[in-house]
Amino acid sequence: MNRAEMRDCRLDVDRVPELLRRVEHQDDTEAWKELGWRLVLEHDLVSPAGFAALPHLVRLAPRSAGARALAGRILERAAGRHGCDDLLADRAGVVREFRDVLDRHLRSRPADYLVCFRALLAAEEEYHWANALEGFTDDVHHVDCPHCGAGVMIVIGGFGRYSQVRDGNEEIRRDLRPATADELTGTGRWMHRITVRDGQETLADGIAHLFGKAECPCCAAVFGIADEYTAANRPVMR
Template sequence: MIDWARLQGVYGPAQDVPALLKAAGTGADDAWSELWAQLWHQGNTCEAGIAALPALASLAQHTDRAVRHPAIELAGEIVGAALREGRPLEGTEELQRPLALLSAAADGWLSERPADYRTSFRAKLALDGFPVLSDALDDFVDFCVEVRCPGCSDKVGIVIGDFGCYSSIRDWDLGDVHPIPLRPAVPDDLLGIARRLHHAAVRDDQPRLAWGLRHVFGGAECGACGAIFSPASALETRRAAGGGAVHRVPE
């Protein structure tokens, strides 16, 4: 039994959260607004947010779209924030089933092709353990991130979009120096979560997203040392210093 009064929300004790969760189950917009305010704020979460994940997983199974959608979206933001903050979610036994239910619910929601598909896909990424990619994801028109090469630790720019798909060493004055084409993954070679995410994009008629994911989960070459690495894996190692578990993406 959770003692909510002893848990901290964003702005103080979380004793009101159970009542808000119950009201949110009726689709009440004001309850959802208050839950967002108490459990997540500007990319950060709290112990009450993590404690609310099992309840949000239950709400994510609701037949009413007005309940299911905000439950998935809020849970995605909470999980993403918690992983970036280094909170131990993935190894927590009592959260394994709720997280699995939330991931499945997000996949089901995506299969309905919601109008805000990209926002919902970002929630799916966070729930599947890719919170940094979730934050960085755009429409792959001008996707540009900087990662550390796992071989030499130099900074490597990763560009995916209308300006090209390449890795480069970035210079303040010269721009992208010695761009090297990315090596997009062959869909049949993708494994595990990467394969399922790509499959969802193809299934839901999101060709640009599927194309971008092939590059994110493919290979990049470091112009400094020649190491080949997965951009997605390198991107997620940003949160390793905080103690959070990191998915190792097959290369």
């Protein structure tokens, strides 16, 4: 790596290589923690060193949960305004390798399944879904009804599976209509197939609802949840 590619979120160029050497030989919790905030700043900014470090992280990924998680965090933010498009493009082969590593790992039904599933979505450039899925324990998504424009809250989790709008002090809810396996297409079908394959029942059920239909509590129009969420949140690739 040249010095520009090694610049981290603190504008240092020497610290990341040292940290990568440390985590390669031992599961150093403090080193992983420092790597995290040097490569990814808060929620959206990836440093040049983050993309430059991907080959090293992917090489460690088959045996390191820390590497899988950090590489996933970097890729989940790959559509942001990081100014490293050329550097990321040079890592296309590494991203493909990471996809294969993640797919094999997911088949083992690991403890870090959700983290790795999100990373796989990011590696497939499904960035909006990679950043949206929280495991369907209490996921909440906000969309606008395409017919009347009302802001609709979509709830999928332990509290129920419904669309909701607030009218004054009243909350009006309608049950969601999940898609069947045969009705799913495209990304939704792919996501559902993988989670079913891996015995992830909660995820599979949540995806069926997320890619199903919602009724607007205001105007009673029925619309595709994933279509409206994607239209509003999928990043425009440069």
